[in-house]
Amino acid sequence: MPRTEEQYKEIREKSRNLIIQTALKLFALKGYHGTSIADIAKEAGISKGLAYNYFKSKSDLIEVVLEQLGVEVNQMFAGIESISDPYEKLRLFIEGTLDSIKNDEEFWSLYFGLSLQHDVLEISKKVLGNIIEQTFGLIETLFIEIGVKDAKAEARIFGAILDGVGVHYVYDKKNYPLEKVKQQLIKKYSRDGLASLTI
Amino acid sequence: MPRTEEQYKEIREKSRNLIIQTALKLFALKGYHGTSIADIAKEAGISKGLAYNYFKSKSDLIEVVLEQLGVEVNQMFAGIESISDPYEKLRLFIEGTLDSIKNDEEFWSLYFGLSLQHDVLEISKKVLGNIIEQTFGLIETLFIEIGVKDAKAEARIFGAILDGVGVHYVYDKKNYPLEKVKQQLIKKYSRDGLASLTI
Amino acid sequence: MPRTEEQYKEIREKSRNLIIQTALKLFALKGYHGTSIADIAKEAGISKGLAYNYFKSKSDLIEVVLEQLGVEVNQMFAGIESISDPYEKLRLFIEGTLDSIKNDEEFWSLYFGLSLQHDVLEISKKVLGNIIEQTFGLIETLFIEIGVKDAKAEARIFGAILDGVGVHYVYDKKNYPLEKVKQQLIKKYSRDGLASLTI
Amino acid sequence: MPRTEEQYKEIREKSRNLIIQTALKLFALKGYHGTSIADIAKEAGISKGLAYNYFKSKSDLIEVVLEQLGVEVNQMFAGIESISDPYEKLRLFIEGTLDSIKNDEEFWSLYFGLSLQHDVLEISKKVLGNIIEQTFGLIETLFIEIGVKDAKAEARIFGAILDGVGVHYVYDKKNYPLEKVKQQLIKKYSRDGLASLTI
DNA sequence: AATGAATGAGACTTCATTCAT
DNA sequence: CATGAATGAAGTCTCATTCAT
Secondary structure (H helix, E strand, C coil): CCCCHHHHHHHHHHHHHHHHHHHHHHHHHHCCCCCHHHHHHHHCCCCCCCHHHHCCCCHHHHHHHHHHHHHHHHHHHHHHHHCHHHHHHHHHHHHHHHHHHHHHHHHHHHHHHHHCCHHHHHHHHHHHHHHHHHHHHHHHHHHHHHHEECCHHHHHHHHHHHHHHHHHHHHHCCCCCHHHHHHHHHHHHHHHHHHECCC | CCCCCCHHHHHHHHHHHHHHHHHHHHHHHHHHCCCCHHHHHHHHHHHHHHHHHCCCCHHHHHHHHHHHHHHHHHHHHHHHHHHHCCHHHHHHHHHHHHHHHHHHHHHHHHHHHHCCHHHHHHHHHHHCCCCCCCCHHHHHHHHHHECCCCCHHCCCCCCHHEEEEHHHHHHCCCCCCCHHHHHHHHHCCCCHHHHHECC | CCHHHHHHHHHHHHHHHHHHHHHHHHHHHHCCCCCCHHHHHHCCCCCCHHHHHHHHCHHHHHHHHHHHHHHHHHHHHHHHHHHHCHHHHHHHHHHHHHHHHHCHHHHHHHHHHHCCCHEEEEEEEHHHHHHHHHHHHHHHHHHCCCEEECHHHHHHHHHHHHHHHHHHHCCCCCCCCHHHHHHHHHCCCCHHHHHECCC | CCCCCCHHHHHHHHHHHHHEEEEEEHHHCCCCCCCCCCHHHHHHCCCCCHHHCCCCCCHHHHHHHHHHHHHHHHHHHHHHCCHHHHHHHHHHHCCCCCCCCCCCCHHHHHHHHHHCCCCHHHHHHHHHHHHHCCCCHHHHHHHHHHEECHHHHHHHHHHHHHHHHHHHHCCCCCCCCCCHHHHHHHCCCCHHHHHHHHC
8 A cells, every 4th residue: 555645744754854863963973074974874773875865965964954953043042032121131041052052062062063164164154154143133132222332243242252152161061160151141241240331 | 425414304394394384274274174185295295105204194184283273372372471461461362362363364264163173173172272271271360360250250251252253253254343343352351341340 | 665685685695705705816816915905896896895895894804715714624624524434534634635735726825825924814813723723633633543642743743744735735836746745645644654653 | 534345345244134134033023014114224223225225126125035044944954964874864854943943933933924925925936946945855865865665755744744833833832832743753753763664 | 765785986094116415 | 325305106995975676
């Protein structure tokens, strides 16, 4: 009995996701070059051929993986939008990012370790560029709302801190004083901490 | 009649440097994996074999290149040590780093793009770990001198900013408001800017 | 639709054997170092890559080839076990070995020429050591049964003769008086010939 | 002051011997392929270039090394010639060879391990063929003198034993019962032992 | 939709040999 | 006589990708 159109679609969706998730995991663990299609296929329990059934090439696969990454980053900050107090928003942003860095180590390891890999960079820009730009815009708006002078630069600095902390944490997880840094940042970006920067 | 010890040493020095410089350039341009020994040899105008006369393996070569990088980073900050005023030191640190990021794009592209590449990471830690740790210590001392509470976390944040800015700049050179960010950072880490953090 | 498990197994079996047989032939002909994987692939009419699909490395391949050799040596002597008269056994041993040396020149050329090659020696010991040890034990038992004093040493000498003859024959096939040596050995290890050694 | 012709010759002789001895040692230790000219030069404390000053190629070097080996083998048996009793000669032959195998392990390791290496085989035949042939002739004469029937075959067997024992000993030095084998052989080739073979 | 055998380009690496000094 | 920097061919091995079934 042939499968229905519906069933095929479901199977495709499932296999595709399996491949993406497996790739994400292995890329994070062993890097883009350190991971072969054979590795991914084996780990996912499928054949190499099947991977090529869903993705044109390895570079196509990483593109999709990065997209997925972007989606997840977006979701992470989705909840913050609804908060109205900008200071509270900043605090949630900091807490959200740093807690996530701590809890989803693997994910961020991928994000920082992968998206900066040279061969991945161009793809990364293409896929994540928009999301990153948007996020910077969001933060800029926040600083404008708060009344910070030169909100654009301030937003860049804010972003630099979070990414810088992420990079440093991934670089040396064991010794990084993540909690202290978090508290310090929350203080820094509280109403009092920002007072001197506002008009 | 063989060349003198001196002559041989000179030849070796020259070839070795040529290889290192060429490798540095190509690694920065095309990444570690994207650059083959053949590429380096061709660009340097030597044979593949000669590269192996000077470096045991490709990974040995990258190690030396990273070391070289560390040396240059160190030199960059060497001049700052002699300044006595800690605020001035911070300013010079910021200016030094950001100006260098702008002027030695290729160098920083390598520093950020390369040392975070997955396979290079371990080597990078081994070679640059000390220098980085030292630099963090130096900054911490600075903040202690200034009287900042929780100087350790503050030093981390400071470092995160500089590296974050570097990463962002390398990620998208054309649109990055480097000058603005520099001014804002100088203000932030001036005596007035830090007032609220000190005891 | 993929091939069945069965079909795949068959294909694999066939390719694997093709590679082993080709390797055996070329190793015997040109030595281990004198034979490249490319040579084997070309002779077998397959790609270099495929050889690595079946064997982890060249040294893995030689190991399997030597194993194969061991199996064949074993089979050669399998028939002798069933004979009950120890003198008859010795005769068959001598005849079997020397006839085989004459008829399967290529095989023995490999056995003597290959297993003594320096780099192959360790692998050879690992793979063939047991079989050789067993065979010596078997011969020793034979001499004990016959009543030879110091059967251990006698077994060693017997083995040395056969291997020595093999080495010499391979060394200079054209001039070696194999038939004469065979007759002389049969006489030497007949009941009469051994009389002076028995108690 | 330029050196005299005499001095030059002396230097040449010394360097040449140094290279040969070093090559002999390393070839024995690591095999022909496992030893590079660079290895030899380093071990001998000379430059690669110098090695090529004395030997046209690596294969030329091995040829000379094998020749040297032949000379030493010849010397080993030189003393035996003067003995008049053929039985005594045989005994000295056996003792001489087996003691030497034990004492000059390295040398025989080279002799058996090297001269049978595939690439070396042809050279070995060319260089050692004569000596080996001569030695077989000598032994044959001995057996004729003693009155052994089919002395040619018997000589071959005698040679096979000594070489076979050598090969086996080199193959597994630790466990080989060399002393026992020696005693057994001496007995075997004594007047009594050979009685049954003589007319 | 799924398989895995097969390919082939290209990477790293070694090393005998040459040659300018 | 002596040096060692330099070459280049050749070898081992990996892996993205294809394709017959």
